[in-house]
Amino acid sequence: DARVTQTPRHKVTEMGQEVTMRCQPILGHNTVFWYRQTMMQGLELLAYFRNRAPLDDSGMPKDRFSAEMPDATLATLKIQPSEPRDSAVYFCASGIQGVVGNYGYTFGSGTRLTVV
Amino acid sequence: GESVGLHLPTLSVQEGDNSIINCAYSNSASDYFIWYKQESGKGPQFIIDIRSNMDKRQGQRVTVLLNKTVKHLSLQIAATQPGDSAVYFCAENMKTSYDKVIFGPGTSLSVIP
Numbered sequence: 220d221a222r223v224t225q226t227p228r229h230k231v232t233e234m235g236q237e238v239t240m241r242c243q244p245i246l247g248h249n250t251v252f253w254y255r256q257t258m259m260q261g262l263e264l265l266a267y268f269r270n271r272a273p274l275d276d277s278g279m280p281k282d283r284f285s286a287e288m289p290d291a292t293l294a295t296l297k298i299q300p301s302e303p304r305d306s307a308v309y310f311c312a313s314g315i316q317g318v319v320g321n322y323g324y325t326f327g328s329g330t331r332l333t334v335v
Numbered sequence: 336g337e338s339v340g341l342h343l344p345t346l347s348v349q350e351g352d353n354s355i356i357n358c359a360y361s362n363s364a365s366d367y368f369i370w371y372k373q374e375s376g377k378g379p380q381f382i383i384d385i386r387s388n389m390d391k392r393q394g395q396r397v398t399v400l401l402n403k404t405v406k407h408l409s410l411q412i413a414a415t416q417p418g419d420s421a422v423y424f425c426a427e428n429m430k431t432s433y434d435k436v437i438f439g440p441g442t443s444l445s446v447i448p
Contacts, residue, residue: 223378261441262424264436312378328376329377
């Protein structure tokens, strides 16, 4: 089965350090999403791209977060500098434009980030 | 602003019984709703969806009901099994942003053997 691959699965870092999370979307999917999951806030949409162009990053703290798609097979989410409140599970999902649901969003297994 | 919320944060059911998970939404512009299942250590997985022009849709052991009058969504799981234990999210998709999906806070379903 095709799947979305996220690396690393776990990351522990010290406050102030830069963190980069990577996502390989499913081949052929032209839309990529980044979500953050915490107990308090649930699943929050941070940003999403279509055909590698950012469509909406209004959910992302601009001062420290950045999201990019260097090419169609790689999406990155970077935090610099990281803070303890950034501790969460970050999910990447990919989909096909205009198709939401069973043939739309496929989620990766997430990156569990702990900032100490 | 728009929001999607759940009435019950946790639900425990006996194996073999039916489960009902409820969800309220506030954005009348939403025209598409999705239920996801999230198991521990995994990302959310699509279960079933429904469009706003329908009030019921059935899948394998699952049924989604939509009541637009009171902005309420429910997921019914028939003959609940231990493998159904997970967190269930309802999510809504808005006409103005076809690919943007907003998730509710989730309900934890625990199946008692």
